Amino acid sequence: MGSEIRRDAEDLIKIHGTPPREVYLDSENSGLIFPEALKAMVDCYVAYGYGHPSITHKVGWESYEVLVKSSEVISKALGCSSDEILYLHSGTEANNLAVLGFAKAHVGSSRRKILVSSIEHLSVIHAAESLVKYGFDVVKIPVDVEGFVDLDALSSLIDSNTLMVSVGMVNHEIGVIQDLRGIIEVVKDRDENIVFHTDAVDALGRVKFNLKDLGVDLASFSSHKVFGPKGAACLYVSDGLNLEPILYGQLSTQRLWPGLENVPAICGFAKAVEVMMDRFDEFNSKMRGLRDMLIDGILSSVDHSILNGPRGGRRVSDNVNISFIYCEGEALTVELSLRGVYVSSGSACTSRILQPSHVLIAIGRRFEEAHGSILMKVTPMHSSDDINYVLENIPKAVGRVRSISPFKVG
Numbered sequence: 324m325g326s327e328i329r330r331d332a333e334d335l336i337k338i339h340g341t342p343p344r345e346v347y348l349d350s351e352n353s354g355l356i357f358p359e360a361l362k363a364m365v366d367c368y369v370a371y372g373y374g375h376p377s378i379t380h381k382v383g384w385e386s387y388e389v390l391v392k393s394s395e396v397i398s399k400a401l402g403c404s405s406d407e408i409l410y411l412h413s414g415t416e417a418n419n420l421a422v423l424g425f426a427k428a429h430v431g432s433s434r435r436k437i438l439v440s441s442i443e444h445l446s447v448i449h450a451a452e453s454l455v456k457y458g459f460d461v462v463k464i465p466v467d468v469e470g471f472v473d474l475d476a477l478s479s480l481i482d483s484n485t486l487m488v489s490v491g492m493v494n495h496e497i498g499v500i501q502d503l504r505g506i507i508e509v510v511k512d513r514d515e516n517i518v519f520h521t522d523a524v525d526a527l528g529r530v531k532f533n534l535k536d537l538g539v540d541l542a543s544f545s546s547h548k549v550f551g552p553k554g555a556a557c558l559y560v561s562d563g564l565n566l567e568p569i570l571y572g573q574l575s576t577q578r579l580w581p582g583l584e585n586v587p588a589i590c591g592f593a594k595a596v597e598v599m600m601d602r603f604d605e606f607n608s609k610m611r612g613l614r615d616m617l618i619d620g621i622l623s624s625v626d627h628s629i630l631n632g633p634r635g636g637r638r639v640s641d642n643v644n645i646s647f648i649y650c651e652g653e654a655l656t657v658e659l660s661l662r663g664v665y666v667s668s669g670s671a672c673t674s675r676i677l678q679p680s681h682v683l684i685a686i687g688r689r690f691e692e693a694h695g696s697i698l699m700k701v702t703p704m705h706s707s708d709d710i711n712y713v714l715e716n717i718p719k720a721v722g723r724v725r726s727i728s729p730f731k732v733g
């Protein structure tokens with residue numbers, strides 16, 4: 324980070340001050356960790372699991388044991404065998420390995436077509452698009468106004484050239500829960516040799532699934548999305564599937580992702596998965612209640628506000644995404660921050676460049692609707708008092724941003 328930017332950040336924090344109450348609603352991008360997961364990770368750093376899991380001495384074996392036990396917990400939650408998961412450091416890495424590693428293993432094949440939904444995370448879309456210069460063809464599958472994949476369009480895009488299809492289980496921006504079973508049925512009915520990848524980073528702990536039962540071939544997960552530490556993620560690679568590494572190195576227990584595994588973070592990841600799965604019903608019913616309180620409260624108190632994505636059981640329990648027309652999204656994040664409400668405008672990948680979200684454009688939002696969108700994630704740690712505080716502040720913040728906006732209500 325340049326020194327100017329660092330000084331700016333210091334100044335901004337000083338000027339900002341501490342608001343009377345603070346509600347953090349940005350766990351889409353990064354967030355808090357469960358205390359149980361933090362303790363498991365710290366125990367690893369200081370006592371059991373700090374060594375290199377490939378080295379043959381007691382401390383190395385202890386780390387290896389931590390890895391094995393973590394894999395048992397995580398694979399049980401995913402519905403696969405523990406040999407079918409490999410660790411990386413982020414969901415971005417998992418998506419890149421899934422797409423690039425599979426394509427690389429099939430460069431000699433006559434199949435050159437990769438289908439991705441038009442609302443995939445950019446770590447899927449950009450990874451796939453990077454293959455175009457090597458002769459692959461990337462085609463986007465259209466979605467409807469709520470973000471559901473169009474099954475007829477999917478079916479018509481599949482042909483004998485199709486190598487791989489990637490559709491996220493839950494969309495990170497608009498919370499749509501895809502009918503993954505239906506999508507996989509369409510793909511495998513057309514051709515059972517097509518490989519199916521799902522980015523399930525936002526589904527774990529919120530949607531009940533079993534990877535084997537679904538018939539998925541590759542699936543990505545990230546620790547920080549289940550309130551585990553940053554720096555751990557995993558990719559499910561179904562037994563026998565051929566992937567080539569995209570990184571090369573030396574010491575590792577894993578062929579496909581060389582380098583030292585982040586054992587303490589993986590241990591914290593497994594603990595967070597365990598907590599999330601043990602309290603699945605309680606957490607999800609609480610989040611659904613807070614989500615709907617926030618959606619209903621905003622739509623009834625702010626004119627010209629529209630919900631992006633579906634409602635009810637077809638929307639993931641924690642996601643709220645609302646467009647405030649005649650309002651600039653970035654300005655709204657700053658105005659809300661001054662009031663102690665921390666949200667993002669679009670996803671982190673696009674929030675530093677003033678480009679409307681590709682997800683909102685894909686569901687048919689106009690530029691000014693996509694531009695004024697705010698993404699919020701509720702968590703099991705929030706209370707209804709937190710949501711009431713947010714609901715008090717959003718109409719005031721939107722009113723102020725609209726009063727100085729070049730887009731005029733009318």
Ligand SMILES: Cc1ncc(COP(=O)(O)O)c(C=O)c1O
Pocket residue numbers: 351352412413414415416418444446491493494495522523524525545546547556
């Ligand atoms: C659906 C989805 N996929 C992938 C990622 C990337 O994960 P990470 O932040 O661990 O790189 C995210 C992160 O926000 C996500 O929401």
